Amino acid sequence: MVNLTIDGKQITVSRTATIYEAALEAGINIPVLCYAKKLLPFGACRVCLVQVEQMKGRLIPSCTTPVSEGMVVTTTSEEILKVRKTVLEFLLVNHVIECPVCDKGGECDLQELTYAHEVVTNRFQGEKFNLETDEVNPLIERNMNRCVLCGRCVRVCDEIVGYGSYSFINRGFETKIATAYDRGLNCEFCGQCVSMCPVGAILPRPFKFKARPWQLKEVDTVCGYCGNGCTVTLGVLNNKVETIRFNDKIGVNDGNLCIRGRFGYSYVNSEERLTTPLVRKGGQLVETSWDEALQVVADGFKQAQAGLGILSGARLTNEEMFLLKNLAKVAGTANLDHSGGECYKGVTEGVAGALGIAASTGTFPQVEACEAILAIRSDFYETHPVFGMVVNQAVKRNDAQLWLVADKRGKFAKLPNAKNLLHRPGMELDVLNGLARVLLDEGLAQTEGVEGVAELKQALANFGSDQVAARTGVEADALQSAARQLAAAKKSAILLAYGLPYTAYSRELGVAAANLAILLGIPGRDGSGLYLCGEKANSQGAIDLGIVPQTGGLGAQAMLDAAANGKLNALYVVGEDMLTSYPDHGKVEKALEKVPFLVVQDIFLSPTAAKAHVVLPAATFAEKDGTFTNAERRIQRVRPGIPLPGQAKTDGAIIADLIEKLGGNLAFTGSAAIFAEIGRNIPVYASVSFNGIGPQGFVWGGEILTPSRRRLQPIGGAVPVEGAFQLLTGSALYHSGTVSTRAKGPQAVVAEPYIEFGREDAKSLALKDGDLVKVAGNGVELRLKVKVDNRLPKGVLFAPYHFAAAGINRLYKGEAAVSVTVSK
């Protein structure tokens, strides 16, 4: 700690603090422009100049100068104010004054500083830039005439996003911020630069001329897309979500968002939302009243009895899932599951079997300080981009070593220090087993208090480095050095994302990851963690709440099989477009056609809903009150920002109505009461009250979860996929599930399905972007648009699963990779 005096105030701060941070801690506000809390000090704008007794003769930039013992700092004096004012005059020489039509007006740092310092005239004159506005893309507008060269966009894109779109180009007065070759922006469109820009140079286009900032009502809630659980602050005007506001004060994401969170909100305002209940009459879905619809559903459920199946999506709130579970009880069925029923087994069977807990063991922010990170499956950044940004920071700022067990060269592979253990499609399991074997062979494994060491050793007999290398294509040396360095790290993390397009070996991968974590001593160790991250906003909640197959009940796949064979009486699908998202379209279709009574509750008339006998209009995250539990066990408040459209009701309200119609009796109403009831049933939720959930949420089990046991589970390897071309499916960065295909932001960047080829294959097949190809496999042929990129090795193809039109799940039936043929 260091003692210093700022404006006569004695303060003690950490020796790594800057003068600016020290002042902030003491409640003294120094004006800044280029400074941003989450970025490294830069010192570009000179607005934060202060006087330091020991450094007389010049003013000192407080945001880049570290504190030292005995420093005496003055932050405001006549001289300082005069210089600051001059600095502002300089900045205003080039900055075009368009405040009346600038969307930043009212929350512009430059505007506020100019106002605060009363800069009414300017002694200096100079040329203003007259650059064209970059409006090539529909999401981010760049008007570089307003730029003050603070470099915040350059830095956030590099330090946190790891994409590096921007750089300072040219020199002297000509300096400006541009992309390579000064072209239009073409990037991930996460909009981090938008959130960082202190002026109106980088703005969200969808928000242009929509509202003045002060007109917006701000509602803090949790993003409805993925399991990252980012705080999104809705900017609401006239009951419409007009934008997502920057908010780094609360939540787990430090103000960082991806394209989905920042630009993917428009579906909530969509004209295509379901607004009235629909009932099938004479073969047609016709509008009806809630009374009739609920009665029809209740009658159907009564008739179905134990032959009712309930399939939920993983974007319901915890409270709604709890009600759903109650509904199952009241309806007398044990057939309850969520999200495809296979993909979460890595958590519920793999990790739970190993550690006695079905959840991640650490929290995301701790990963930034990890020395070693192992990310399994190449799509981790695509499924959980904001957690991915934490990994970026760990690597870029703290020199963490990063290993990827991946079938492509994805975003992570481009990070410095990243070592891609690039394997043949579907062979993750063998690589993980290979790593475990090295740890055991070389005595690097932590085996004290660990059960099942001998059994695992036996099971890994065929996973010697050379054997693994031969099967997976990962070099034996790379495998061994990865294992050794992982074992040497004191703080390490293992990351594995799961979701609907990743059902193959889901249980086995969870087991293998847990084995590795145990051998590395990760579970329960401070700063380390095993992270199994669900694809959807409340995937973890669904597991916690037990929306999983019950004793004597059917899971999702079994329900579909039963339905397809005419053995299920009714199916109630809540918030899932199974026809698009579930593997094996044919099976789902047959099940939906054969089941005598199908009820679909959703926000859009999805292909699944279109097949229903009754369609119930539900709510989005932006209309709900309740809680989500993210992939690190963080329970966070979801708050309604806008009213429900038409007669739509929240899923919770609908389920509660159904319980009543079925003769059930709910002793609790309202989110807080339901949450309390959850606590009475699920012990880990008992330690916090609904209203006690703070701005950072509540992490059940604590930042580091201590496992109740450490049990290694013997596990085999994967079956290699044969064939010249192997098709992978999965998540594309810009989308999440199927609902993002209704959102303008993600659609603006990736509007339609595609099949991705690596350069080498594209060259040998003479394919270029936009060509149509026939892809055949599993007895099905699809025509898909070609996209060429440099991520895929030879023979590996990738197609995202989000799009109903593509019908990827006609090909993909849950395999790790599908052997396909390609023809023009």
Next chain:
Amino acid sequence: MSEAVETATAEQEIDLAGANEILDHYVDMPGALMPVLQAIQEHYGYIPEPTVHLAAERLNVYSSQIFGVLTFYAQFHLEPRGKYIVRVCKGTACHVRGANRIGDTLKERLGIGHAETTEDLKFTAEYVACIGACGMAPVIMVNDATYGSMTVQKMDEVIEKYKKMD
């Protein structure tokens, strides 16, 4: 980004073998961007765009950063340059002794002004501030050869001489 790479690659057919060889040499050397770019320019005569993206990929820096470096330093050229670089000195001494006439002659005969290149990629004109040979003003350089006490007539002779060469 990748789309940009592809368009660029399609537009400019460049043999990347030379750049790859240069990169092989520097790839493990931290902070080697400047010498890499200089060597690439030496090899190709300028910095072709595909080499920028290649260097970015192999050196683990962003294309945007390389572009920043390329536009910061006057020494780098992003367009193909002529075989013969004609530097017309416009320093004080040359200026008073008629450097403008020399520059104008070049423009009239070859149609190229400062930083411009003839379509056949034979000549590039560059107006420079001073090349340190004020005693023989006005002075020009063609690649490494210096020509002093230039007149319009002598300029014509020099141009003709290089036109005849390959």
